[in-house]
Amino acid sequence: MPELPEVEVVRAGLEPAVRGATVLGVEVLDERALTRHALGAVDFERRLTGRRIRAAARRGKFLWLPLDPRDVTDADAPEAVVGHLGMSGQLLLRDSGAPRERHERIRLSIAHPDHGDLAVVFADQRTFGSLALDVLEPTPDGRAGGRGADEPLVPGQVAHIARDPLDPAFDDRAFRAALRRKRVDVKRVLLDQTVVSGVGNIYADEALWAARIHPETTASLLATRTVHRLLAEVRTVLTKALAEGGTSFDAQYVNVNGQAGYFAHSLNAYGRTGAPCPRCGTPLVRVSFTNRSSHFCPRCQKQQRSLS
DNA sequence: GGAATAACCTGGATGC
DNA sequence: TGCATCCAGGTTATTC
Numbered sequence: 001m002p003e004l005p006e007v008e009v010v011r012a013g014l015e016p017a018v019r020g021a022t023v024l025g026v027e028v029l030d031e032r033a034l035t036r037h038a039l040g041a042v043d044f045e046r047r048l049t050g051r052r053i054r055a056a057a058r059r060g061k062f063l064w065l066p067l068d069p070r071d072v073t074d075a076d077a078p079e080a081v082v083g084h085l086g087m088s089g090q091l092l093l094r095d096s097g098a099p100r101e102r103h104e105r106i107r108l109s110i111a112h113p114d115h116g117d118l119a120v121v122f123a124d125q126r127t128f129g130s131l132a133l134d135v136l137e138p139t140p141d142g143r144a145g146g147r148g149a150d151e152p153l154v155p156g157q158v159a160h161i162a163r164d165p166l167d168p169a170f171d172d173r174a175f176r177a178a179l180r181r182k183r184v185d186v187k188r189v190l191l192d193q194t195v196v197s198g199v200g201n202i203y204a205d206e207a208l209w210a211a212r213i214h215p216e217t218t219a220s221l222l223a224t225r226t227v228h229r230l231l232a233e234v235r236t237v238l239t240k241a242l243a244e245g246g247t248s249f250d251a252q253y254v255n256v257n258g259q260a261g262y263f264a265h266s267l268n269a270y271g272r273t274g275a276p277c278p279r280c281g282t283p284l285v286r287v288s289f290t291n292r293s294s295h296f297c298p299r300c301q302k303q304q305r306s307l308s
Numbered sequence: 309g310g311a312a313t314a315a316c317c318t319g320g321a322t323g324c
Numbered sequence: 325t326g327c328a329t330c331c332a333g334g335t336t337a338t339t340c
Contacts, residue, residue, distance in 0.1 A: 001333060061334075087333050126317045128334065184311065201333065292333055
């Protein structure tokens with residue numbers, strides 16, 4: 001499932017092809033891919049066609065492509081194409097006129113001054129992902145909106161999303177304070193995108209395993225040094241996964257060229273129910289966690305009952 | 309206001 | 325072979 005490393009691989013792959021490109025045309029094949037764009041397909045196509053893309057930016061699992069203003073009167077309300085891949089979304093770069101992808105929902109035809117005519121294809125099997133046009137807002141801290149963003153702006157739809165742990169402007173102190181306030185499972189906090197973005201079920205399980213923390217430990221019970229360790233492991237896991245091109249279990253996650261990542265071979269806990277813990281050899285277990293699963297080692301991730 | 313839960317959705321895997 | 329059921333899970337609206 002696309003989490004921070006997978007989305008960053010997509011962003012980095014898109015950037016050289018879309019930065020400076022002009023949108024020649026937009027085809028919306030399935031309007032469900034515009035659930036975040038309240039004004040519908042006709043409005044999306046009309047407002048996007050002819051616009052020049054300035055960059056490819058990302059915060060957590062959200063991507064956006066800032067656009068040049070339509071005209072001088074529009075300069076005060078900068079806009080961007082915002083995208084979220086959901087569970088199975090893909091953004092693919094294809095030659096102009098390439099055949100339809102399976103589950104293709106939206107196609108942008110673009111012209112780049114160096115790379116010529118290309119197609120940016122948004123394909124999504126489970127239709128949890130979507131694109132939208134949104135207004136960019138100033139960031140409260142005055143820092144760049146996210147990775148790849150040249151300006152201190154962020155789409156309105158992304159403004160409530162916290163920065164991710166690999167963002168230089170991530171606030172470690174605010175993260176620690178949020179954990180101290182939360183009387184819920186630490187894993188739930190890791191998945192709360194308003195506290196820390198970019199972490200999903202896979203990397204939450206991996207970081208908790210690496211930090212030797214039981215996923216059902218109440219967040220507010222974690223000692224300060226344990227929180228430091230957890231944040232360090234989150235960063236380590238995300239960085240390693242990014243270096244290996246992300247995690248691919250099936251065809252649902254690929255980069256812009258349709259290639260899978262390799263981090264699935266490096267997973268220590270996620271999806272390894274019954275396999276020996278790489279640290280102690282104890283069989284890993286899986287427990288139900290809201291509508292999903294948690295994977296952990298019952299021996300080296302003991303549940304914390306009190307402050308330590 | 310914080311926390312918990314349901315709903316959205318498709319296709320692969322599994323069981324009968 | 326065909327059908328039914330389960331499962332995967334990010335985000336958001338709703339409910340408590």
